[in-house]
Amino acid sequence: DVKVTQSSRYLVKRTGEKVFLECVQDMDHENMFWYRQDPGLGLRLIYFSYDVKMKEKGDIPEGYSVSREKKERFSLILESASTNQTSMYLCASSLSGTPMYGYTFGSGTRLTVV
Amino acid sequence: EDKVVQSPLSLVVHEGDTVTLNCSYEVTNFRSLLWYKQEKKAPTFLFMLTSSGIEKKSGRLSSILDKKELFSILNITATQTGDSAVYLCAAPAGSQFYFGTGTSLTVIP
Numbered sequence: 682d683v684k685v686t687q688s689s690r691y692l693v694k695r696t697g698e699k700v701f702l703e704c705v706q707d708m709d710h711e712n713m714f715w716y717r718q719d720p721g722l723g724l725r726l727i728y729f730s731y732d733v734k735m736k737e738k739g740d741i742p743e744g745y746s747v748s749r750e751k752k753e754r755f756s757l758i759l760e761s762a763s764t765n766q767t768s769m770y771l772c773a774s775s776l777s778g779t780p781m782y783g784y785t786f787g788s789g790t791r792l793t794v795v
Numbered sequence: 796e797d798k799v800v801q802s803p804l805s806l807v808v809h810e811g812d813t814v815t816l817n818c819s820y821e822v823t824n825f826r827s828l829l830w831y832k833q834e835k836k837a838p839t840f841l842f843m844l845t846s847s848g849i850e851k852k853s854g855r856l857s858s859i860l861d862k863k864e865l866f867s868i869l870n871i872t873a874t875q876t877g878d879s880a881v882y883l884c885a886a887p888a889g890s891q892f893y894f895g896t897g898t899s900l901t902v903i904p
Contacts, residue, residue: 685837690836714891716894721804721896722896723801723883723894723895723896723897724883724885724894726891729891739891771837771838783829783831783840783843783885783892784892786837786838786839787837788836788837789836789837
């Protein structure tokens with residue numbers, strides 16, 4: 682069964698900490714995405730990557746960075762966590778080109794910054 | 796600006812009711828519209844719609860697309876408590892999807 686795996690379901694971090702959220706997919710997908718999901722705001726795209734070592738800013742990249750050293754792994758980094766980054770983070774992947782047929786999502790990481 | 800708008804934001808119904816969820820879109824070079832169901836974790840795929848007027852059906856759920864008026868609806872008949880979830884619609888634009896804010900459906904026994 683193909684899947685997207687996020688390393689943590691729940692995470693609690695302190696303000697100012699550097700936080701790494703890991704996402705691994707086993708479908709040989711070219712495209713990978715990081716979203717955050719907040720009540721009333723829906724899913725908002727943070728960063729995406731369409732190839733190894735390539736990255737593109739999404740709608741809300743401020744305060745985040747990403748790393749894609751291998752095709753199967755896409756990491757989201759919070760350089761200095763802040764309370765307004767408390768959210769549900771969803772990773773997704775898709776085949777190259779236009780993702781007409783949809784994403785495969787990970788199970789999500791619920792991050793709380795205290 | 797590409798966007799997807801869903802309504803209502805939330806809905807509370809009783810078991811057995813029929814509900815209609817709405818999704819309107821403005822997307823450059825429209826290709827498809829997708830519906831997802833999200834319970835406590837990852838969104839799971841429900842339907843993909845590409846052609847106007849052709850209903851997609853899966854059990855008590857059905858969906859249809861109107862490419863002229865730029866909207867889609869998701870119908871759920873004879874609702875059950877297990878239908879309680881956030882329903883998301885999304886449309887691809889470029890290399891990413893635009894998501895609506897979702898409709899939160901609560902089905903009361």
